[in-house]
Amino acid sequence: MECIKIKTSKRNELIDITSEIQAIVSKSKIKEGICVVYCPHTTAGITINENADPDVKSDILNRLGAIVPENENYSHSEGNSDAHIKSALIGNNQTLIVSDGKLQLGSWGGIFFSEFDGPRQRQVLVQLIKQ
Amino acid sequence: MECIKIKTSKRNELIDITSEIQAIVSKSKIKEGICVVYCPHTTAGITINENADPDVKSDILNRLGAIVPENENYSHSEGNSDAHIKSALIGNNQTLIVSDGKLQLGSWGGIFFSEFDGPRQRQVLVQLIKQ
Amino acid sequence: MECIKIKTSKRNELIDITSEIQAIVSKSKIKEGICVVYCPHTTAGITINENADPDVKSDILNRLGAIVPENENYSHSEGNSDAHIKSALIGNNQTLIVSDGKLQLGSWGGIFFSEFDGPRQRQVLVQLIKQ
Numbered sequence: 001m002e003c004i005k006i007k008t009s010k011r012n013e014l015i016d017i018t019s020e021i022q023a024i025v026s027k028s029k030i031k032e033g034i035c036v037v038y039c040p041h042t043t044a045g046i047t048i049n050e051n052a053d054p055d056v057k058s059d060i061l062n063r064l065g066a067i068v069p070e071n072e073n074y075s076h077s078e079g080n081s082d083a084h085i086k087s088a089l090i091g092n093n094q095t096l097i098v099s100d101g102k103l104q105l106g107s108w109g110g111i112f113f114s115e116f117d118g119p120r121q122r123q124v125l126v127q128l129i130k131q
Numbered sequence: 132m133e134c135i136k137i138k139t140s141k142r143n144e145l146i147d148i149t150s151e152i153q154a155i156v157s158k159s160k161i162k163e164g165i166c167v168v169y170c171p172h173t174t175a176g177i178t179i180n181e182n183a184d185p186d187v188k189s190d191i192l193n194r195l196g197a198i199v200p201e202n203e204n205y206s207h208s209e210g211n212s213d214a215h216i217k218s219a220l221i222g223n224n225q226t227l228i229v230s231d232g233k234l235q236l237g238s239w240g241g242i243f244f245s246e247f248d249g250p251r252q253r254q255v256l257v258q259l260i261k262q
Numbered sequence: 263m264e265c266i267k268i269k270t271s272k273r274n275e276l277i278d279i280t281s282e283i284q285a286i287v288s289k290s291k292i293k294e295g296i297c298v299v300y301c302p303h304t305t306a307g308i309t310i311n312e313n314a315d316p317d318v319k320s321d322i323l324n325r326l327g328a329i330v331p332e333n334e335n336y337s338h339s340e341g342n343s344d345a346h347i348k349s350a351l352i353g354n355n356q357t358l359i360v361s362d363g364k365l366q367l368g369s370w371g372g373i374f375f376s377e378f379d380g381p382r383q384r385q386v387l388v389q390l391i392k393q
Contacts, residue, residue, distance in 0.1 A: 040236060042179070042180050056304075056343065085191050095300075099389070127164070207317040212317075218311065254368075260296060
């Protein structure tokens with residue numbers, strides 16, 4: 001298992017970690033298999049989406065904020081229930097396909113660490129499985 | 132493949148199944164690999180979130196209920212369309228990382244069977260893959 | 263890795279691809295393992311839900327459209343931000359369990375390609391891992 005360290009700078013933020021994950025795949029020399037990207041935090045997650053136009057990131061974060069408002073008479077006393085709920089909706093893990101030694105992300109796909117309760121020091125765990 | 136049986140007691144309920152899943156991992160003696168947790172029902176799901184403060188569970192369920200109301204002029208005649216939609220949003224499967232013989236859940240992560248149309252008898256399927 | 267080609271016909275559409283995925287599993291002769299189904303597009307996804315009553319599909323799509331409206335002052339200039347956000351919520355990959363040579367979907371589970379910005383030519387990638 002590999003571990004990537006991330007420093008987030010905002011409360012809500014999508015950070016592209018595609019190159020770090022591909023570097024782990026390349027180092028492993030695995031040609032065919034899968035790659036599990038896992039966020040071991042319950043107020044953040046992992047999502048896959050367009051890595052070309054940064055407006056896509058802000059549209060995703062803004063709409064998530066409308067679906068799950070920050071203040072909504074939540075019971076959890078830490079004041080970050082919205083972050084827990086966003087994590088549940090987006091997911092804290094994604095499974096990618098490795099073929100020909102490369103993550104098969106399509107033309108526009110990027111892997112994003114999804115911070116919902118930053119800024120914080122975070123980790124991402126990566127496990128590769130050979131076919 | 133292993134199968135866990137669960138009896139739910141409410142229409143909407145998050146049930147912590149972390150210890151049952153870890154027991155399957157421990158029995159397998161796999162040190163490095165992944166663990167797929169799969170809900171073979173279309174009105175329930177699997178989610179990963181905080182297992183410390185039970186208020187987090189109720190905040191997640193309450194907000195899901197606001198996003199997907201129980202009664203909303205749905206077409207499906209069985210009266211549980213909200214449960215199908217919640218299952219699609221939360222997901223019916225999660226892939227966890229096993230390292231050093233343990234599920235790598237972080238400090239607060241728990242695995243929850245997510246009932247959206249209970250009470251019912253349910254199953255959870257578990258498949259382990261060695262690295 | 264296998265690749266399935268799909269032609270969608272509407273802007274929002276769920277297309278059952280269960281039989282195509284099971285055919286790939288059967289051809290592989292794998293008895294125990296997992297099957298990763300991956301959508302390499304950022305305005306579509308993969309979801310698992312009921313494949314019996316088609317009203318479930320329309321209820322899911324209609325509610326998703328209410329949660330993520332098509333026109334909402336998004337920043338992304340291509341006019342398909344709703345599709346990117348729906349993809350992030352539904353997910354672009356699902357991991358299924360193969361046991362006894364069959365996808366373990368339960369009584370009503372089907373695998374659906376989830377189009378949110380059609381009609382388009384699309385692909386689905388499939389990677390099998392033997393236990």
